[in-house]
Amino acid sequence: MDVNAVAEIKDLRVEIDGRAVVDNVSLSVAPGRITALVGPSGSGKTTTGLALLGEYPPGARVTGDVRVAEGLVGYVPQHPAAVLNPARRIGALLHDIARRQVRHPRRSERRAEARERVLAALAQAQLPDAEALLHRYPHQLSGGQQQRVVLAQALLLGARVVVADEPTTGQDALTKRRVVERLSAVAERGIAVVLLSHDLDVVRALADEVVVMRAGRVVESAPAERMWTAPAHPWTRTLLAARPTTPPSTPPGDVPRDKRQAGEATPGPGTPGLRVRGLAARHGATTVLRTAGLTVRSGTCLAVVGRSGSGKTTLARCLAGLHRDHDGEVLLDDSPLPRSLRSRTREQLAAVQYVFQDARAAFDEHRPVLDQVARTASRLRGAAPATARAEAEATLNGLGLAPDLVRRLPGQLSGGELQRAALARALLARPRVLVCDEVTSGLDPITRRDILDRLIALPRDHTDLALILITHDLDAAALATRIAVLEAGELIEQGPAHQVLTTPSHPFTADLTRAWSALT
Structure with a gap:
């Protein structure tokens, strides 16, 4: 030695x-x-x-x-x-x-x-x-x-x-x-x-x-x-070269600065697809999240950031009907959504889709990936089995998964491949709101960059879709239209992504961005 x-x-x-x-x-x-x-x-x-x-x-x-x-x-x-x-x-x-x-x-x-x-x-x-x-x-x-x-x-x-x-x-x-x-x-x-x-x-x-x-x-x-x-x-x-960088083009749903009127706020191109009013979520007797108001417009991307335990995932689960112990309202097109997933109609289930951080745990290990993805189109949209399977294969292939790969069991795919499959399954519902909870966490830089590029393109290509990224990663958040910052269960700041990252108004956000700058 x-x-x-x-x-x-x-x-x-x-x-x-x-x-x-x-x-x-x-x-x-x-x-x-x-x-x-x-x-x-x-x-x-x-x-x-x-x-x-x-x-x-x-x-x-x-x-x-x-x-x-x-x-x-x-x-x-x-x-x-x-x-x-x-x-x-x-x-x-x-x-x-x-x-x-x-x-x-x-x-x-x-x-x-x-x-x-x-x-x-x-x-x-x-x-x-x-x-x-x-x-x-x-x-x-x-x-x-x-x-x-x-x-x-x-x-x-x-x-x-x-x-x-x-x-x-x-x-x-x-x-x-x-x-x-x-x-x-x-x-x-x-x-x-x-x-x-x-x-x-x-x-x-x-x-x-x-x-x-x-x-x-x-x-x-x-x-x-x-x-x-x-x-x-x-x-x-x-x-x-795979590290994400803020693209030179305008973020989804944003208006170029040189096209805005003086003092004009950044508008979204569509309606307020999803709104949150007076949300207070609890775990048992403890209130873990308070959000007075939050709006995500169609055709835009909102990144929700904050440290671990700040309430990011609780917020996401409230939106998707996975956490029902809360006060306040979640509205889609100004219509309240039931708090519990079980109380939502098939159309409401399709409208708000959730992609989990642990894609492997979200698949049945005993059934081929293609069959599980196709089931979304049949179950939530009533598509015929042959139609659902064809749509599933086309969507999976479009996300970079080869035909032979999607016919395998989940255990035979890598984490990045399964994350793409989970995204395809959500997209087959043709959602109005897509919630992605730490979906690039633990992925290598090349896979992470590929998935982020595909996600950020979604609201550009589908202007009726609102994308919500739950993330600890400010590199990913920089690609969004707007950023909301949570700390200790409170929504402390929100605004256009560039503004929040470069001129934050809250001391915690300033600390977060300084730490990010020091590492990058």
Whole structure:
């Protein structure tokens, strides 16, 4: 092993059922350095990262060498709740680790030293108010707090390498900035960090070395600065070019600035397709969302942004009839929609369609994708089976899914392919309002860009359609006509996208846009 490395992979090949998911991969990880593995979904990033822990898919055939210097490898998963025992308090989880490392003969002093180590690890993981946190259970913590607890566990164990798997997926710009600060602090302590990420802005902010993977192989590896300024491989150039940018053309439904009268507000081309009045949504006895008024015009796109837990998804579910415990009204063409999905007519169900973040969970794994998509046209529009199937195939093909692909079961499609299929299923209802809830979260940059381009084109091509993007991603929000900002369940700001992003009126929006600018 390289004398300067704390971990090294050489000629790694991982086969599953005779197919190589990782092929001839080599990399070296130095102390205090951050090495980022980037690439599309299925490129082998996670399999390579987990090889450092000695973890491989069931039944895999593995060849090559993986060497780690003395000391454990810590792992911070994308979903940290999955590795925290839900039945034990945070203090108990951390003290179990700390006690094994204390060798003091007196029990009272062992307990005190273990506690000091726990509090120090929490401080290093940037968790404030550690004393109060020790008494909580994992489910009482936010996702970001759970992530930092897992990081504290790795630090307590004395890990010399930490593998961070998609640590910013589904996070707003402020949370992303804090993740960057945490991982930078870990590297400053001399710990090597292996970052597995789709988020090129975070990689740009953190990485010392970048390894680009595709189809299980390394296509390029270089110091970060050279990778950004002079990528050598065509695939790397394609990947770096996939970051969404605000298009030079006018956003859907907007009026060019040079065509407006002085002081004129930005109008939409159609009627107020969807309106919200006096909405107050509850979870049990707790009010989690208050929205006095919100309008989405036909032929336009509204992006709803805010940090995790701000009420974005609750708002979306109220619009679609999936959350009925609320006061106020949701109106379509000035007619109130029933609060519950079950009380809506077939026409009302077709009019408001919802595309979920987890497309895989939205499909029956035992039926071909084409059959499930076609059923929407039959069920909501009364189309004949043959007509519905032909429409479904045409819509799926139009979204870039080949005829042989759509005849497969959902488990045989990638996440991006299933997201396109979910979009096709919603479009077959011919909706007036399309609600997309974090549909690009966790996708690689190329797939994400493709889906965003297709979404933003919809209200341009269908002027009777209003598109609502629920997103943490301000790059995506910048493509919309208007932006609404939620914080702690309150609608704090709304306006034309360019105005909200460049001259925000609320302090929270200003903080959010500053964090976004710092990362980009």
